[in-house]
Amino acid sequence: MPEKFTKLDKEFLDNYDSSTYDKPSITVDLLVFTIEEEELKIVMIRRKNSPYRGMLSLPGAFVGMEETLDEAASRGIREKTGLKDIYFEQLYTWGEVNRDPRMRIISVSYMALVSIEELYRVAGSSEISSHLYCVDTLLQSKENIAFDHMEMIAYGRERIKNKVEYTQLAFEFLPEKFTLPQLQKINEILLGKELYKANFRKKIKDMVVETKEFTSGGAHRPSKLYVRKNNNDNIEN
């Protein structure tokens, strides 16, 4: 086994002066997804300065020396939208040398999912709405998006599409209590295709628990409200 320990090798750390070498900066870039008006949307900011002035970019934050990546992501989400305690997960780390023309920046992308009700409540509906963009429109459009953020959005979109199939991701876009037609609609939007009602209900029946409440007001049969089944509840069954 070749043991060519170069200057950059990790064993070299033992005689390594942290200040000797130039280092990349580390940021997190945040893909905050929600569903508004039956469309998957993402929070974006129009850049006020160069580079990419006037173009859309993802919100982000530098990773401080005393915080983990998850903490930086969580802080970034809170600073930009006010949201706390929402679902998020790390996606991928982007390290092209010139992905930011100003300096070498390596960015860890995170996606966060939140219901539109919670987003309106915390960020203000009019303030946040102007920052929400339809994901599929962005991806199809020729509108230029800053940095490699278009790639990041495409990556996040794919992740959602894949993960909806085998996880309970869809619930993150709904309030605590919801109807099965609502849940089905969310799934259809995330998957990009229509589903058969009876089949959909068979598939998700073990993930939800019915309540005794119903919707009301529509000129049609009321819909029963459900809550998400806690995974720990499985032990009871």
Place this chain on the structure above:
Amino acid sequence: MPEKFTKLDKEFLDNYDSSTYDKPSITVDLLVFTIEEEELKIVMIRRKNSPYRGMLSLPGAFVGMEETLDEAASRGIREKTGLKDIYFEQLYTWGEVNRDPRMRIISVSYMALVSIEELYRVAGSSEISSHLYCVDTLLQSKENIAFDHMEMIAYGRERIKNKVEYTQLAFEFLPEKFTLPQLQKINEILLGKELYKANFRKKIKDMVVETKEFTSGGAHRPSKLYVRKNNNDNIEN
């Protein structure tokens, strides 16, 4: 939408002096998997220095200012094993504040998959064998592993298990020409369970192309050799 741009915000970059703030260092940590003697194994190095002196650790490399993350991973694999042009993919980025007691290091983990024949050929069979450890034994053992590398191995092991189900990952562990019993054995090792021969063959029949060659020498019926079907070949069909 709260627009509290803190010192660490990315828009702040416009008046940001790259040298002002202390930064984390960035490394790649490498999970080089192979299959030797019907076991999934991983390349590990026993540490010669503190911290974690005498414990096993993953090979790694610093990310240079002029190389991408993929390039750093590729270079690291080459420097430590001699391997070039093998399959690898980024897994996850680890950013706990004190994951390395010496200094703040954020590490992007990569996994690489290679056949034992190729590994022997390039690294030398005796040299590399002393660095190969059975993954499932490591994960079950109480043997201490340096840094957060145990978590990384567990993460990589899961990724393989999941991805084998819906991709052609298993082929990476085999030489160019292989038999279906070999391919089945690889799948069984990666999945951690036995498979029915007839069912397995139905499932993978569109991923392989038979050659006119056979194995020989065993005191039993010879096995036909196959090659992996190039995905581009789908166009022909």
Place this chain on the structure above:
DNA sequence: CAAATAGTGTCTTTGAGACACTATCGT
């Protein structure tokens, strides 16, 4: 021909997909 491994045919079971039906609200 016996032992060993390679390779195939087919029945069963499970779950996805498709579609038709019934139920309950407001007007």
Place this chain on the structure above:
DNA sequence: ACGATAGTGTCTCAAAGACACTATTTG
């Protein structure tokens, strides 16, 4: 009663699972 949406029963079909069988080599 009617329009609209909520909710259910069941047939079809394809894939996964299980198992039994045949095939070809060496000694």
